[in-house]
Amino acid sequence: MAITKIAEIAKLCADCGTCQSACPVYQVELTEPNSPRGKVNLAKALADGRLEPNARNRSLLYQCLVCGGCEHACPQGVEFTRMMIEQRNRAAGGRSIPWLKKAALFLYQGFILRRVLWLPRLLARTPLKRKLSLPALERAGLKKIRGGDPEKEHDVLLFPGCVFTYFYPRKTVEIKALLEGLGFSVLYPEGLQCCGFPYLSQGWGEKFAKLKEKNEAVFRRFRFRQIVVPCSTGALAFKKYYDLPGIEILTLNEFLFKKAADTAIDAEFGAGLPGPFTYHDPCHDLHSLRLQQEARHFLERFGERFRNDDSGLCCGFGGIFKVGFPSTSRKILAKRTSRLNELGVTAVVTSCPGCYMQLKENLDLPVYFFSDLFEK
Ligand code: SF4
Ligand code: SF4
Incomplete structure (x- = not known):
């Protein structure tokens, strides 16, 4: 996105402050620069050259969960998430992301986990356990449930996402079994990568583009009608930032509500x-x-x-x-x-x-x- 587009989005802001009460960061920090309105004003100042990017304003750009609360509340339709992602891409470009964040990105994606299983176990014994919210690693035999027939049309491609693939794989097994028990044919192919949103939202657009390309290549090998993503961030990434014409993207709760509303509760x-x-x-x-x-x-x-x-x-x-x-x-x-x-x-x-x-x-x-x- 060109800087002029960032400026166009930011220009819509009427400074009304409606977004303040919807922002989890503002609710606990209570300072204007930390509020969504403050960040829109920062984006405006960076876009029109009144401010140069520096460590302070870069940090403010990152002190946001990209949760969408402000965008939901905004009466002016300021596309805050898009603006923030683009602003971070301009400010960071993947190079100035702190090493701890980069390490966490790799961990959450599972790049390291697949090769160095001892590392998260070691980290889980240090103060980083709480810092990274590291759970004890489960073994669930995902290999046994991976696969799908490229010749056959499936109802669903299950995209469990990084957290359920690497940290809680039993949930992936259970969700696949739940969908199959309801009569849906479920494809869970080899080769799925992180959806890429954590990279995109941190301003590492190049890395996101590579992951997107790999996932789309896997998708092209199979025939299916829906992608079920038991993760709203992954569903958002596919809906808003992938090119998947003709494929319905649904979170698990949305899928069950729309396709199997009578599913019996336990x-x-x-x-x-x-x-x-x-x-x-x-x-x-x-x-x-x-x-x-x-x-x-x-x-x-x-x-x-x-x-x-x-x-x-x-x-x-x-x-x-x-x-x-x-x-x-x-x-x-x-x-x-x-x-x-x-x-x-x-x-x-x-x-x-x-x-x-x-x-x-x-x-x-x-x-x-x-x-x-x-x-x-
Ligand atoms: S997206 Fe960022 S600024 Fe907006 S409500 Fe969430 S944390 Fe606050
Ligand atoms: S609610 Fe929208 S228009 Fe109002 S201050 Fe926040 S971003 Fe600007």
């Missing part, structure tokens, strides 16, 4: 908990994909066991935001935790692998994934 799930549970809305579900009722269609069947929370509070994960801004991330998580305490719930369900990892590794409550709600 009544034992609610009954087995000591008290009520709630649902944590992933930011990209809520703000970018506008999915709120889809999960609740199933959750409400648990009756009084389900306690609704429409606060939309962020968990503070934001991909590698947690690594770059640990203090802000902790404050956002504390706000989220305090709301859960107010609700008096005994468990949390979510439908984003990133939120799942952040909540599971940091809360004292049991945390479940959306797919756990259904009969196995």
Whole structure:
């Protein structure tokens, strides 16, 4: 995107401040430069040359989870996410991303995990465990469920995403089994890469383009109607930043809502908990994909066991935001935790692998994934 386009987007801002209350960073830091409006004004100043990029304003550009909350709230239609991604690409271009962030990007993508399995185990014994929210590694035999027939038309290509591939592979196995149990033919091919959004959102457009090319090459080898992504960030990446004409992209909750709305919940799930549970809305579900009722269609069947929370509070994960801004991330998580305490719930369900990892590794409550709600 040309700098003039960034300026055009930023120009729409009327300085009204409506976005402030929707921003998890502003809600805990309470300073104007950290607010979405402050960042739009920074983008304007960088675009028209009133400011030169420097360490301070680069840091402000990164102190944002790219959660889409401000964009959802903005009455002027400021395309904040697009503007921020482009601004970061101009400011960083992949070269000035701090080494710890780069290391985290590689870790989350699993590039290292596939080759150096001892590394995350070693890191999990250091203070970095909390910093990176590293879970204990599971073994789940993904090789056994990988594959698909290029000659056959499948209903679904399952794209589990990095967190479920490398950190919680059992969830990938369970989700595939759930979809197949509902009668869908599911393709889970070899060769899938990270969707690339963590790179794109950090301003590393070249790396994103390479991953996109590799994923699209895998997609071209098979025939399928839908891609199911049990990760709202991955679904957002495919919908907004890939070229996949004729293919429907759906998150898991959206897919079940649209294609299998009668899917039986597991009544034992609610009954087995000591008290009520709630649902944590992933930011990209809520703000970018506008999915709120889809999960609740199933959750409400648990009756009084389900306690609704429409606060939309962020968990503070934001991909590698947690690594770059640990203090802000902790404050956002504390706000989220305090709301859960107010609700008096005994468990949390979510439908984003990133939120799942952040909540599971940091809360004292049991945390479940959306797919756990259904009969196995
Ligand atoms: S994308 Fe999210 S974190 Fe970033 S400015 Fe907007 S509301 Fe705040
Ligand atoms: S809500 Fe939109 S128009 Fe208002 S300050 Fe925020 S970005 Fe600008």
